[in-house]
Amino acid sequence: MAGAVDLSALRARAEASRTDGRQNGPAGGAAAPAGGPDSSAGAWVVDVTEQTFQAEVLERSLQVPVVVDLWADWCQPCKQLSPVLERLAEEGRGTWILAKIDIDANPRIAQAFGVQSIPMVIAIAGGQPVQAFNSALPEPQVREWLKAIIDQLRDRMPGIAEAEAAAGGVEEPPEDPRFIEAEDALERGDYGQAEAAYQRILDAEPANEQAKAALSQVRFLARAEQADPGAVVRADANPDDLDAQLAAADAELAADRVQEAFNRLVGAVSRADGEDRDRVREHLIGLFELFPADDTRVMAARRALARALF
The missing domain is CATH 3.40.30.10 (Glutaredoxin)
Incomplete structure (x- = not known):
């Protein structure tokens, strides 16, 4: 559906x-x-x-x-x-x-x-x-x-x-011990081990939303360490280059230019179609998961994304 x-x-x-x-x-x-x-x-x-x-x-x-x-x-x-x-x-x-x-x-x-x-x-x-x-x-x-x-x-x-x-219908669940290994690795800055630990949770439990969100965060942190500020210039010069747009959005987010990153990918969604559109949409949703759900910038970008999709 x-x-x-x-x-x-x-x-x-x-x-x-x-x-x-x-x-x-x-x-x-x-x-x-x-x-x-x-x-x-x-x-x-x-x-x-x-x-x-x-x-x-x-x-x-x-x-x-x-x-x-x-x-x-x-x-x-x-x-x-x-x-x-x-x-x-x-x-x-x-x-x-x-x-x-x-x-x-x-x-x-x-x-x-x-x-x-x-x-x-x-x-x-x-x-x-x-x-x-x-x-x-x-x-x-x-x-x-x-x-x-x-x-x-x-x-x-x-x-x-x-x-x-x-x-008053929900109590705070106890901490899941499966996350301890991943969180310890993340605190050490060992993104590879943290990603592997979260991925093992998802392999056993594909619908675990907490692990999905954490995995998105770890992958972004790893990308952010390698973020190239020059990616923004290349993306602006080549608006149809999806790889450049994704890299530029990561660089902007790493530089705390959150709104610019969201706007860039919403624009890319509106220009793309088929598998390319899905790829950009999934990348953008992954960036949303790095913020609290009630962040006003995320809420505004979600509305913009809905307009771009429909």
């Missing part, structure tokens, strides 16, 4: 309508921002239109997953599934947002998602579809589906942990 949906037309339509929205008030269906543990379910269940899709789905999905429920009045299975999703959204307490979309009233959204049957449920994270299912699944299966998404994204999406902490 990931990467298979082109949402650019919806983005353009939403942006074109913003001026009218500012003059005439909020577009219909917009709900209040996600709140704390005392908020009502209305904060976490949003009726979305073509005009509000950008703000309520794509932008919100930079913080927490947004689960899109595509439904219609005539769809009987939808009437079984939608209340289940709404109840689970209330239980989730802001760890994810439910975006309800009537496909009859919003045909362009249905077209963008390639809807052939409903109910259709799609999880969006970071502006991209990550998981989906078609059918009115039983509540236990829906619950497991949601849990798997939250567990997979918790360490990468700041809003999940914030919502869980606000609800």
Whole structure:
């Protein structure tokens, strides 16, 4: 599912309508921002239109997953599934947002998602579809589906942990002894041994987000020691040279020119396509992981990256 949906037309339509929205008030269906543990379910269940899709789905999905429920009045299975999703959204307490979309009233959204049957449920994270299912699944299966998404994204999406902490639902886990060897090597400046130790963790547990983030940090530190300030000049002279752009971004980040590094790679993403685009995107995401998730520069760059991709 990931990467298979082109949402650019919806983005353009939403942006074109913003001026009218500012003059005439909020577009219909917009709900209040996600709140704390005392908020009502209305904060976490949003009726979305073509005009509000950008703000309520794509932008919100930079913080927490947004689960899109595509439904219609005539769809009987939808009437079984939608209340289940709404109840689970209330239980989730802001760890994810439910975006309800009537496909009859919003045909362009249905077209963008390639809807052939409903109910259709799609999880969006970071502006991209990550998981989906078609059918009115039983509540236990829906619950497991949601849990798997939250567990997979918790360490990468700041809003999940914030919502869980606000609800008092998460305790700090004990330190994982497998990380001690890697951390000791990193403190000694032995990047090769630290990388090997983190890689062993990932070989045994590929979904370990802590190890992924640490591995990104170690690899960057190793690259930063070799960073050539002249890479920036070469990259500026050759904007289509991806190797030069990646090296220049590393050099800029090593010189604490964070915004310049992010802007460079967002621009490279917008110019590239296919495997080249994926390569630059993955490099940029690796740089994001070097900073706290709520760093304003990272948040702004994630929004810019979402725009470049869609």
